[in-house]
Amino acid sequence: MKKQLALAALALAVAGTASAQMKPEDAIKYRQSAYGAMGWSMARIKMNVEGTFNKEDVIKSANVIQAIANSGMGSLYLPGTDKGTGWEATRAKPEIWTEKEKLGKAATAFNKEANEMAKVAATGDAAAVKAQFGKLGETCKGCHDDFKAKN
Amino acid sequence: MKKQLALAALALAVAGTASAQMKPEDAIKYRQSAYGAMGWSMARIKMNVEGTFNKEDVIKSANVIQAIANSGMGSLYLPGTDKGTGWEATRAKPEIWTEKEKLGKAATAFNKEANEMAKVAATGDAAAVKAQFGKLGETCKGCHDDFKAKN
Numbered sequence: 001m002k003k004q005l006a007l008a009a010l011a012l013a014v015a016g017t018a019s020a021q022m023k024p025e026d027a028i029k030y031r032q033s034a035y036g037a038m039g040w041s042m043a044r045i046k047m048n049v050e051g052t053f054n055k056e057d058v059i060k061s062a063n064v065i066q067a068i069a070n071s072g073m074g075s076l077y078l079p080g081t082d083k084g085t086g087w088e089a090t091r092a093k094p095e096i097w098t099e100k101e102k103l104g105k106a107a108t109a110f111n112k113e114a115n116e117m118a119k120v121a122a123t124g125d126a127a128a129v130k131a132q133f134g135k136l137g138e139t140c141k142g143c144h145d146d147f148k149a150k151n
Numbered sequence: 152m153k154k155q156l157a158l159a160a161l162a163l164a165v166a167g168t169a170s171a172q173m174k175p176e177d178a179i180k181y182r183q184s185a186y187g188a189m190g191w192s193m194a195r196i197k198m199n200v201e202g203t204f205n206k207e208d209v210i211k212s213a214n215v216i217q218a219i220a221n222s223g224m225g226s227l228y229l230p231g232t233d234k235g236t237g238w239e240a241t242r243a244k245p246e247i248w249t250e251k252e253k254l255g256k257a258a259t260a261f262n263k264e265a266n267e268m269a270k271v272a273a274t275g276d277a278a279a280v281k282a283q284f285g286k287l288g289e290t291c292k293g294c295h296d297d298f299k300a301k302n
Contacts, residue, residue: 036185068188
């Protein structure tokens with residue numbers, strides 16, 4: 001028991017150290033970058049479903065979204081990063097830090113649809129990609145509505 | 152032959168349309184975002200090899216780098232995006248558009264090491280990750296030295 005407590009304390013201390021190594025403005029810039037990279041990928045999938053469908057482009061885009069969705073971006077929402085400027089002033093709403101359960105559900109829904117998007121992209125089925133793009137976009141919007149301030 | 156030429160012309164026209172759909176400032180912002188997401192991932196791998204090694208964190212980071220490295224970012228270097236502002240003024244040097252062969256070699260080297268990084272990360276071998284992190288970082292630096300303006 002003592003050993004477990006000691007290990008838990010050590011784990012917390014290490015996490016604290018790792019967090020302390022990252023400046024708040026870097027954390028904000030990194031998360032804005034990750035969303036920006038996903039924004040590109042979503043725009044690219046949209047161009048493919050609305051214009052000429054290129055299977056490889058869609059796969060590449062879906063892979064970027066999937067990798068970022070599964071990257072553990074939560075670690076970038078360090079204490080003290082509710083305010084501050086990365087590429088621009090953060091638009092993270094305070095609810096990110098107070099409504100953990102709601103946020104967890106939104107994140108889980110997004111991850112599920114992002115993983116599904118990668119699977120659907122691999123099939124090269126344009127109609128299925130279009131449908132899954134819609135579902136994925138809904139989970140982006142759902143989170144933005146609740147947790148991202150309007151410009 | 153006539154049909155092939157017609158198809159080639161059509162392909163060019165479509166590519167032109169797809170490019171035209173993206174504003175130069177969006178293309179610049181997207182590529183800065185993609186580099187930012189990779190910057191986060193590199194910083195994260197560095198923290199893991201210098202501090203406590205967490206295999207899963209390293210895998211997640213390597214996957215982000217790999218997905219972006221293979222995403223075809225070249226399509227974001229549209230004509231007219233040698234100047235302009237995304238998140239900030241672009242630091243792309245004119246050589247990107249004039250030294251295609253040199254750029255191609257730098258991009259190929261980066262892709263190779265990014266793919267290798269993902270493989271090495273999956274093994275969970277901290278020493279091998281550290282060594283591969285060094286090799287990958289060299290390919291980042293090589294490209295920055297030649298194609299990215301200093302601040």
